[in-house]
Amino acid sequence: MPKDNTLARENLLSARSLRYLHEIDLHGGVRAAADALAINGSVISRQVAQLERDHGVVLLERRGRRAVLTEIGLSLVEHFRESCRRDADMLAQLEDFRSLRRGRLGIGVGEGFVENLLATVLERFSLQFPDIVVELRSGATSEIIAMVRNDDVDLGLCAGGGSDPAIRARTFRAAQFCALVSPRHALAGERRIRFEQLRDQRLIFMPERFGAQQYLDAIIRAERLNLTPSYRCDLFSAAQAIAAAGLGVAFMSTDAARQYLDAGRLVALELEHPIAREFSSQAIRRVGRRLSPAAEFLWRHLVEAMQRRWAAAPSKQGE
Known part of the structure; x- marks a missing residue:
C-alpha cells in the first residue's frame, strides 16, 4: 500500500461533482440544474471542470445552446445513481436491524387510484405503521415509471404502460x-x-x-x-x-x-x-431494489387488493 496518499485522494470521485452531473442529466442542462438546486450555475460549471481536469476527460459537450453529457459523463451519472441505490439499501438494512418503525414511504400514483384503491390499503397500513410518513406523488404513467426507476418513490400504481427492464410490474385488468x-x-x-x-x-x-x-x-x-x-x-x-x-x-x-x-x-x-x-392497471417496483418492511407490507396488500377488486390474473408473475 503506498505511503503517499496524495494520489489516492486526487483520484477519488467527488460526490458533489457527481451529483451535479446527475442533476444536469435529470433537468437537461447546467442552468436548469442550478435552478433546481437553487445555486449559481457557475458553481456547477466549476465543479464539473475540476472533475474533468482531475481525470483528463470531457464530461460536457455543446449541442446548440445546450450543454449535454458525453458518454463518459453518462457513465459517471449511472455510477452515482447506483452508489445512491446501494447506500439506500444499506440504510434500509440498518433500519431493520435497529427495528425502527419510523421513516418515509414514497408512492407514485396516477389519478383515480387514491380514492378507489389506495385509501383502503392505506387504512390497514397506517394501523400497522402509524409513524411512517406516506408521501404520495401524482403523475402520468411514464412519469410514475420514471419515479420508480430512479428511486424517487418506493412503489408505483398507474395505468398499464410499456415494458421497462428496470421495472417489475404486476398488471391487472382495470376498471372499464x-x-x-x-x-x-x-x-x-x-x-x-x-x-x-x-x-x-x-x-x-x-x-x-x-x-x-x-x-x-x-x-x-x-x-x-x-x-x-x-x-x-x-x-x-x-x-x-x-x-x-x-x-x-x-x-x-x-x-x-x-x-x-x-x-x-x-x-x-x-x-x-x-x-x-384491454385497459389495465399496474403496481410497480424497481428490479433489484430491497424494500423496507413497511414498503413490502404495502406492496403485498396492494397486490392482494388489486386481485380482489378486479379478479384478474396478473400478466407478470414473480412476487
Missing part, C-alpha cells in the same frame, strides 16, 4: 375504459357506442405520456381515424369538468371519474372496441 359525457349530451342515452360515432364530436385528450391517452391513441390508429381534439389537459379532474359542462367527450376509466359518475354529473359510455376492453 369509457367515453364520458354530460347527461345532457346527445349520446348520453346510448350507454354503448362505436368509436366512429364520436368522429364529429368535440373531444378531450390528455397528453401522450398518460396511459389512458395511449390506449385512446391505439384505438384511433386501429380505426384509421384522423381526429383533432378540441381540448387537451393534463388533469383528469379538468377533463371531467369540461365534459360535465357539456363541452366535450372525455376518455378514462370509470374509477378515475367515480365522483362525477356517482354524482350524476357524467355518464359513462362503453366503447365497443377490443382495445378498450
Whole structure:
C-alpha cells in the first residue's frame, strides 16, 4: 500500500461533482440544474471542470445552446445513481436491524387510484405503521415509471404502460375504459357506442405520456381515424369538468371519474372496441431494489387488493 496518499485522494470521485452531473442529466442542462438546486450555475460549471481536469476527460459537450453529457459523463451519472441505490439499501438494512418503525414511504400514483384503491390499503397500513410518513406523488404513467426507476418513490400504481427492464410490474385488468359525457349530451342515452360515432364530436385528450391517452391513441390508429381534439389537459379532474359542462367527450376509466359518475354529473359510455376492453392497471417496483418492511407490507396488500377488486390474473408473475 503506498505511503503517499496524495494520489489516492486526487483520484477519488467527488460526490458533489457527481451529483451535479446527475442533476444536469435529470433537468437537461447546467442552468436548469442550478435552478433546481437553487445555486449559481457557475458553481456547477466549476465543479464539473475540476472533475474533468482531475481525470483528463470531457464530461460536457455543446449541442446548440445546450450543454449535454458525453458518454463518459453518462457513465459517471449511472455510477452515482447506483452508489445512491446501494447506500439506500444499506440504510434500509440498518433500519431493520435497529427495528425502527419510523421513516418515509414514497408512492407514485396516477389519478383515480387514491380514492378507489389506495385509501383502503392505506387504512390497514397506517394501523400497522402509524409513524411512517406516506408521501404520495401524482403523475402520468411514464412519469410514475420514471419515479420508480430512479428511486424517487418506493412503489408505483398507474395505468398499464410499456415494458421497462428496470421495472417489475404486476398488471391487472382495470376498471372499464369509457367515453364520458354530460347527461345532457346527445349520446348520453346510448350507454354503448362505436368509436366512429364520436368522429364529429368535440373531444378531450390528455397528453401522450398518460396511459389512458395511449390506449385512446391505439384505438384511433386501429380505426384509421384522423381526429383533432378540441381540448387537451393534463388533469383528469379538468377533463371531467369540461365534459360535465357539456363541452366535450372525455376518455378514462370509470374509477378515475367515480365522483362525477356517482354524482350524476357524467355518464359513462362503453366503447365497443377490443382495445378498450384491454385497459389495465399496474403496481410497480424497481428490479433489484430491497424494500423496507413497511414498503413490502404495502406492496403485498396492494397486490392482494388489486386481485380482489378486479379478479384478474396478473400478466407478470414473480412476487
